[in-house]
Amino acid sequence: MGGINNRTLLIAAIMIGLGLIFTVKLFILQVHDPTYKFSAVSNTRRQVTQYPSRGLVYDRNGKLLVSNQAVYDVMVVPRDIVPFDSIDFCESLDLSIEQLRERFVQMRKDIRSRKISTYKPSVFLKQLSAEQYGEFQEKLYKFKGFFVQGRTLRKYEYPSAAHVLGYVGEISEGQLKKDAYYSQGDYVGISGIEQTYEQELRGKKGVKYMLVDVHGREKGAFRGGEHDTAAIAGKNITLSLDIELQQYGELLMQNKIGSIVAVEPSSGEILALVSAPNYDPSLLIGRDRSKNFPVLLTDSLKPLLNRAIQSAYPPGSTFKTINALIGLQEGTLKPYTTHECFMGYFARGLSVGCHLHDSPLNLAQSIQCSCNAYYCYELRNILDNPKYENIQESFNVWKDYLVKLGFGYRLGSDFKNEVRGFVPNADYFDKVYKKSWSSLTVISLSIGQGELLTTPLQMANMGAMIANRGHFLTPHIIKDIEDGEIDDRFTEKHETGIDIQHFAPIVNGMEMAVWGGAGSTARIAQVPGISICGKTGTAQNPHGDDHSIFMAFAPKDNPKIAIAVYVENGGFGARWGAPIASLMVEKYLTDSISTPYRQWIEKRMLEGDLINAEQKLQ
Amino acid sequence: MPNRSYNKSIDWITVGLYSLLVIFGWLNIYAANFNPENPVFFDTSKEYFKQLVWIGFSLLFVGMILITDSKFYVEFAYIFYGFTILLLVVVLLFGKEINGAKSWFEIGPIRFQPAELSKVATNLAVARALSRYGFSFKKFTDLVKASAVVLFPMLLILLQNDTGSALVYFVFIIVFYREGLTGYILTFGLIAGIVTTLTLLIPNSTILGLIALSIIGILYFKGVRKDLFKAVLIGGAILGASYAVYEYTNSTIDLEYVLIPAILFVSIYLLSISISKRIHKFVPTYLLILWSAIILALSADYFFEDVLSHYQRTRINVLLGIEEDPLGAGYNVNQSKIAIGSGGLTGKGYLQGTQTKFNFVPEQSTDFIYCTVGEEWGFMGSTAVVLLFLALLLRLLYLSDKQHSTFSRVYGYGVAAIFFFHFAINIGMTIGLAPVIGIPLPFFSYGGSSLWGFTLLLFVFLKLDTNRNELIR
């Protein structure tokens, strides 16, 4: 036993010796030598977000609609700020001392409410001009804790299609909490396709780490850039929109309120989506947005409202085509069914007026002349069908047809703020009329009035469905995504449950409405050489003049375009709706307006002023 | 034997030191991953949470080790060793490459590094080999066998491109020394280290000259006077002649080769006198040292330029102060020193560090975990860790000496030596005293494999220690 082995002692001595060396070195590093303490203070890593450029947007003919432009933001890392010459600071950024003070108060508030971090950069001042950027960049060394970060804003190549394109803005707090990808101050698509295709357009942010010294100067890449990630640019997308048609539509709708929706029936692709009044999308870029947005928001004509998808109106007489189709499918109506009309429909103390036309009429003629009485008989035959036990059952059958035909629910286009319109069901009337109601109670539904609401998009889809003789594809504006595929729901055919043979009399009636003789309601829509089929409508409006409606498609065989036009307070469908729709069709199919007569109509439409005229009247 | 309690209880002092290190280690892993922006604890993807799981498993292993009979470790030492060698070969063939080293098995979510297990197995095998009856380092075959046990796994790990883990095996020289290997080898190793370092700092010719002069000086003080005088005189003449030729011919060979003929002549002259006159019997030994140093100095350059990768070369150059590269190879150490230095005397306070967060220091919860200690706990905390490790090492040496059976003693030294190597290199690296070799700090660094490896290593010894008075066969 005895003492410890000599060699063990030597080994122990080596270990103790190293322990001593470590202790001495640690003492020098941590206590004796102050250099490292200073290094730590001056040794800061700056995280610079690399913003990807947002994807570009093209129209169906490859015309560039939306691109990007560079701007510069002043960023701040609050923890790194040291007192600086505020006058110099303000001068180089064109700020007043008060504005600067305000910014600081706001910054402290944001820190306290944990909106921004003291460690990480956040935006101090947005979007410098190029000169400001140059001047400030030179003086940057004087302002510790500040630096300039480049980023991109949207640039709109046309002053059109604002509602379709939507706009990009700073992310809201609610959204920030939902998606970890974003951080405070990021830009995100807020409406239109910018919102719908945000995932595709935004790309992927990268990050670059820089080492900066005491004076905020960059000393080089942090760890040779091994932690850096490059930004990945957003995907470019192509819309089905035809920008020329869109611009023409906006021109036709100037000084009017309403909308135009044009769809390619075979694909469901939206060719034009006009909401009037509109605005220049460039108004909502970057810093200008905070100035212009409130103006647009408080405008009594609501230019920010996308009427094509957000406004629901009664469909009016265009809806007669739908009631006819349901009747044919149900067997309560035959193409040869005739009804008489003496200026209206009269039953048990109720009357629905009609205008002067030949009588009796068959189905096609009823559409050609838009006879109200015909459809009163027709709807009653559907609802009073002895096949069904009671009005509730038959009414719900009728309602189910409408749902399958694309009414009452959102169509599911690529606009998130699309509204669903309204189709009542039996319960609805049970509540209103305490269960005592009949086909006569709801008779105004036969002519598209009463408790029915459709959006212009649904109306255009209805035109496409008739053009396709019984099916439709969900209307959509996306045509192609770079390295991606558009949603399956846009290529899926929706069958409506109406057999194809029932469409012939309807289509013939619509053709005659444009091309027929006396009594045809839409002869103004005649375009030489184009077999346009259409149906006028007039929606009663309790708040003022009726809305002028036109739903059409062309050509009759192998249709290329289906269109719906709504002109608020425009009166009869033939007055504004039909000429505007026909001009759009002509423009799209032939690229020009052909005859002097057509040009005269075009001039009248362009000059038509329903907004200022109304003001004059008052 | 006066005390024949075969089942002595486990050494609670060591268990206490182990627990302190593991707990303090975990606190620092938590700090290194702590995000002051978003302080969450329960996040299974975070390293500190996973480490807690690894610690839990470690406790399970400790329990399993303690209920296993000590004889098992002796019995199965070679089988375990063989199995580990097999694993090392398999990982070389089918392993997953992480950070350039093909040293990991990946089975689903579990990653495992056989090199960690190999330390335990090699240590067991070394203990078994050295405790064989009649084993002696004086026998050449025994020396070769013992060395082979160590070098075999080392070579395999080197092939995996995991230089750091391979270097650990050098430390068995301490065990060999304790068990009777001649001190010359240890001294030789030390000299080799010094010479190699010097060759990178100063020209070879100067080193050769210095070595020659110091040997001449030693011989002079050892009493070799007259013969030495003659030898040096003639040697000087030869040197003059070679130098003249070198200058005259505008030769492009390195200057150190000009020294060789003179040194060669002096060596042969002194050797012949020593043998023929049978005086100065120590002369051959010194000449051997002289020539070893010369060969080493000449080969070190070759090794440095042709064997080491550019990356390793830069790291060594930075350490030696030849290259300044604060953003490249020197970056890690520079940042690590700044982090530790910024801690001051008492540190910035737990979770208050700024340098060891946001990835300033790379690998901050694995190889550079000591930075977090330095920054947040200051000089007090970092010295405390050094003291804790020293206490553990000395306790292990003390316990090893108390072992009755050679197997347990050798194994104990192995444990101490391995811990010592990791402690020396890891802390040395973070404070700029050792080159950047990526090996973990025992019980501190994040990682299941290493924690389990070290726990296994330690507790097998503590189990053996409970039978310290027995001869375990």
Ligand SMILES: [Zn+2]
């Ligand atoms: Zn009529």
